[in-house]
Amino acid sequence: MVRSKDLSEAFRKKIVAAYESGKGFKKISKEFEINHSTVRKIVYKWRTFKTTANMPRSGRPSKFTPRADRKMLKEVSKTPIMSSRDLQQALATVDVKVHASTIRKRLHKFNFQGRCARRKPLLSKRNIKARLKFARENVDKEQDFCNNVL
Incomplete structure (x- = not known):
């Protein structure tokens, strides 16, 4: 699940101010066009910690920027x-x-996996000569012959 961007602190203060003025969660959510559960969480955080600032998150922060x-x-x-x-x-x-x-x-x-290149055996001199001989013998044959060989 992708985490959405955080709301600005000023925006959260406006939500708290609207709540203190006596509006309900649904009216605030319609007014600011955000989900009512988001409004509820912001108000709960304000009631509990008396702040709308971002609290430190759990877990070690990544060293990668x-x-x-x-x-x-x-x-x-x-x-x-x-x-x-x-x-x-x-x-x-x-x-x-x-x-x-x-x-x-x-x-x-980032979908980069480490792989080794497959080892591909080189052709021996004997194999090269045999292939060349076969190619020269069958150069004048019809297309049907090639289709059958392949």
Whole structure:
């Protein structure tokens, strides 16, 4: 679920002022064109804490800033084979000091997964000669023959 943007403190003070003047939650919500449950939560917070300011949220704040995210994504799109250790050093220029596993988790959040390129065996000299011989023998054959071979 996506968290919506917070309402400004001045807007919340207007809601509290409207509540103190005797208006109900539904009238306030129609007047300010917001959900009545939002009005109720703002008023409850004002009654409990006597403030309309944002309270500190639970959990550790992220070390990644939007600027660091952009830098990381730019580096990865520029050089896709870059390791998380190299990214760690690149992000140090933006003052983000995090562990390599944190970088991998963050990249995973942006749908960048680490994959190794599949090893593809090279053709041997014998194989190359056999293919060339087959191609030269069948160069004048009809299209039906090629369709059957493929």
